[in-house]
Amino acid sequence: MAESVGGDAAVEPEYDEAAIRFLAVMWGEGYLSPGGPAEVDRVLSGIDLAGRDVLDFGCGAGGITLHIARTYRPAEIVGYDVEQPVIDRARAAAAVQGFSSIARFVSGSPGRLPFGDGEFDVVFSKDAMIHVPDKEALFEELFRVLKPGGVLAASDWLIGHDGEPSADMKGYIAAEGLHFGMASPLRYLRAMAAAGFVHAAAESRNAWYRDVARGELERLKGPLYAEAVAAVGEAYVEKNIRTWTAMQKVLDSGEHCPAHLRASKPVEGVRP
Numbered sequence: 001m002a003e004s005v006g007g008d009a010a011v012e013p014e015y016d017e018a019a020i021r022f023l024a025v026m027w028g029e030g031y032l033s034p035g036g037p038a039e040v041d042r043v044l045s046g047i048d049l050a051g052r053d054v055l056d057f058g059c060g061a062g063g064i065t066l067h068i069a070r071t072y073r074p075a076e077i078v079g080y081d082v083e084q085p086v087i088d089r090a091r092a093a094a095a096v097q098g099f100s101s102i103a104r105f106v107s108g109s110p111g112r113l114p115f116g117d118g119e120f121d122v123v124f125s126k127d128a129m130i131h132v133p134d135k136e137a138l139f140e141e142l143f144r145v146l147k148p149g150g151v152l153a154a155s156d157w158l159i160g161h162d163g164e165p166s167a168d169m170k171g172y173i174a175a176e177g178l179h180f181g182m183a184s185p186l187r188y189l190r191a192m193a194a195a196g197f198v199h200a201a202a203e204s205r206n207a208w209y210r211d212v213a214r215g216e217l218e219r220l221k222g223p224l225y226a227e228a229v230a231a232v233g234e235a236y237v238e239k240n241i242r243t244w245t246a247m248q249k250v251l252d253s254g255e256h257c258p259a260h261l262r263a264s265k266p267v268e269g270v271r272p
Contacts, residue, residue: 030063033127052121058128062090133181197263
């Protein structure tokens with residue numbers, strides 16, 4: 001998902017048809033981030049979504065949104081993204097799978113989210129906040145659209161510090177070619193607290209993805225290579241082999257630290 005709260009909009013979609021096809025080979029149809037349904041379920045562990053209103057912030061091509069609709073049976077789940085190609089894919093998938101009555105997809109320009117105050121019981125996000133440099137504005141918006149007593153459950157790609165990125169990290173970000181606004185766990189926690197969230201927590205997933213990413217790279221070089229080339233061409237695949245190789249360095253060093261995030265909006269009239 002491209003930048004969506006604060007800052008300038010990306011002129012062209014970063015997740016175009018080639019990216020969507022390639023990542024479907026790597027992570028599954030409709031998924032633009034790793035771990036598949038199992039990792040989504042870990043992010044949502046302990047949260048009852050049945051009959052509740054859910055926002056999937058940075059929904060991408062809709063694979064996760066539809067998994068939540070199918071598995072957790074919310075009253076409604078709204079997938080939001082600023083990139084039209086992924087929204088179009090998500091809407092088509094919802095229609096084919098028979099979830100258009102539960103899963104609604106909304107695109108919007110960067111800035112204020114196109115939702116009312118207190119509209120959702122749960123805000124979910126999977127590896128999309130990295131594209132929003134202004135974490136403080138982001139969490140203010142997510143806090144605004146949550147109902148009192150609502151829950152934020154997310155994962156994102158963080159950096160281990162707020163200083164100058166290492167040469168390896170700069171090389172990895174350049175290899176990705178995406179607009180990354182990486183920040184540390186401390187900045188995320190402070191931004192959540194400043195927005196009004198309570199019980200904020202950040203759990204590192206570096207050890208998990210360090211091993212998973214190594215396996216992804218091995219498969220991309222081996223059994224997935226021909227399928228990926230058929231989907232997007234050899235040059236695109238070779239570029240991503242270089243990207244995964246660069247990413248492995250910063251995962252191994254710990255500078256790239258994916259994390260699960262959890263926080264709550266206080267109930268009105270109740271002191272945190």
